[in-house]
Amino acid sequence: MLRVGLTGGIGAGKSAVAKRLVDNGAVLIDSDVLAREVVEPGTAGLAAVVDAFGPGVLTAEGALDRPALGAKIFGDDEARRRLEKIIHPRVRTRAVELAHAAPLDAVVVNDIPLLVETGQASSFHLVIVVETDRDVRIRRLVETRGMTAEQAVARISAQAGDEQRRAAADVLLVNDGTLDDLHVRVDALVRDRLRPFEEHLRHGTAARLGPELRVVEPDPAWPAQAARLIARIRHALGDGAPVTHIGSTAVPGLPAKDIIDLMLAVPTLDEADALADRLTQAGFPRRPGDWTDNARGLPGRTWPKRMHGTADPGRPVHLHVRVAGSPGWRFALLMRDHLRAVPAAREAYAAAKACWAASHSDRIAYGEAKEPWFDEEAQAADDWAEATGWRPTP
Template sequence: MSITVAVTGGIGAGKSTVTALLAERGAVVVDSDRLAREVVGSGTPGLAAIAERFGTGVISADGSLDRPALAAIVFADPVSRKALEGITHPLIRARFAQLQADAPVGSVVVNDIPLLTTADAAAAFHLVIGVGAPEDVRIRRLVGRGLAAADARARIAAQIDDEARQALCDVWVDNGATPEHTRGQALPLWSRLAGFAANHRAGRAAARGGPVLVPYDPQWPATARRLIARVHAAVGDHRVDHIGSTAVPGLASKDVIDLQLTVADLAQAEVFAPLLTAAGFPRLPDYTRDTPHDFRYDRDGHHETHPDDWRKAFHANSDPGQSINLHLRVRDSPNWAWSLRFRDWLRSDAGARSDYLALKEQTELVHGQDAGVDGYADAKEDFLARSDARIGAWADSVGWSPG
């Protein structure tokens, strides 16, 4: 079992520099450009599909692909470029999967992949590292490789820009300055990747420190979207919500992304457990239920609930670089709806946010040095219980529903 890491960036950004640094530390590096040539080699189904789509004019006399002829077509026409990607990308992914399977157990398998353009493609990897550099630096590098400046600009323009690329990336490396600057950013990644691989192989969660509050990070929603995409890649298109404090704009929080995966029942959570573990979200079997609250929502409209109605499954992160709480709760159960309602109350009520922040800050003073977060979580329960009536009144006033 290995973890897969994509290293992506625009042409001339210097992806190979970063992958070489990771290879020095022990990563198994797969070059997508080499795979791209391999899957359209002479006599391959990929080459036959290209000839059918683009005509025999892109086939050389010796039966190989005439790359300049094909490039002249696809770089001038976005529709043709998409058609080519539709042929080659599935073949490249399949070949990469085979190479991953052949890698030693516990490896960090790095794919140098320039054409990572969608959230679904990024979600197929355990982690995505982006490499960027200013456009003038990239053009200078490409001209140094023998490309005309106008062609370099055209090729850069044909790819997604760095702003769109960064939304797909968990880590961003600035490769626009000196090699020493790049090395200083890239090499510390190895500790994270090696730790991720070791945790993943063992099926365990990464160690966490005590509960330390940090200011609201505007990147938390984007991080949550990437993690949700990975959950979807693992278990299919089931509802996943970003909940907890990091889902409330402006609210200080522990740097932990809380997600809620909706399941039909806890038997489905058992089916999902190995799939999520393989995706980097191992199960923590000791956490099986939430604290019951005086909650006025369930599927039958009853006002009383049983403690068994608050059961759940709970997964965390193997990646030591990003803490995640993944709660698997049954659709329409009290704890499923309570989590959504509490988030929405905090989002809509400035006074609630202020009161909750004051509690969190006081609790951090008491439990900030704890080895885990259980003391911090337990200390908040009194506030949550005292807030139930207040939350219920707010929900009634706005006609809240879990959607």
């Protein structure tokens, strides 16, 4: 199944997106609903709240008195954190139970208002953030929830800012238009990305890249996109997994194909094979075939590796799995750092890319055309490494 995290600031329209996703067949797990469920009368969660804050947080009927509890934690960060330590783990446990009960082909949407604040983004295959202009949010909260403008501002200010949420967003839905406009975009997202993503995940296949070549201008969002992908891989393999951003999209200012290249270092290729299932479940299926790097300056020899792609049709990825310390591993890091540090080399590579793209209409021919340039530049990169004392640093 595809696990999607959905979040957005209060008043942004997250609930409208969640409802439309359900209309499109998604299974919704609402954290606000679960937060109430885990402190219902008779639950261990409610007992823990009473133990932490006293019997004054109960109504005469024995239910949680939310205004009374709110008064105890309002303006008290320590009290708020104490409450979160009771509620959040129970909500997550219940969310996992509900996800496991969903059909195998489900798109499971976890509606989590504090997804960014609680650091959960990397646990999902995809994160959707709903964003709306601050003034629009204030107006909505005043008109639909009966808040004063001051109360609305205080609620908005208590949450993560737009920049923090954008950093976690694989999909950013700006909800400044009509409800119909929002529905059209959600429907397209389900049709063009979420459903194909789920199908690839279920079958363990990578989304196919078309043969056509398109070199684009450098995108300042590439490093942040790579960081989100790396975080997901580390969530699947362990926080210390040695994975890094390589290739042209890792070099600021360099035109590139809009494909994020990542590299995972492993002790042996047997270890790479042992990790394949976990990477696939995280959304990075192995690409079939035997993969090698061309050995620079060594005709007829190759450097073996494993290749994974992504099940997400909306973000092309190449995940190169190489043995740490191997020639291919070193070369990938060296060329990235050399091009970052030497403007002349970066400019020459950009000019050469433009010529290759003009001469070749498909990615395979373009890739083959690059090899002679890399063979020559490899020596210049080695000279730079020796002169500067460079050492491979993922």
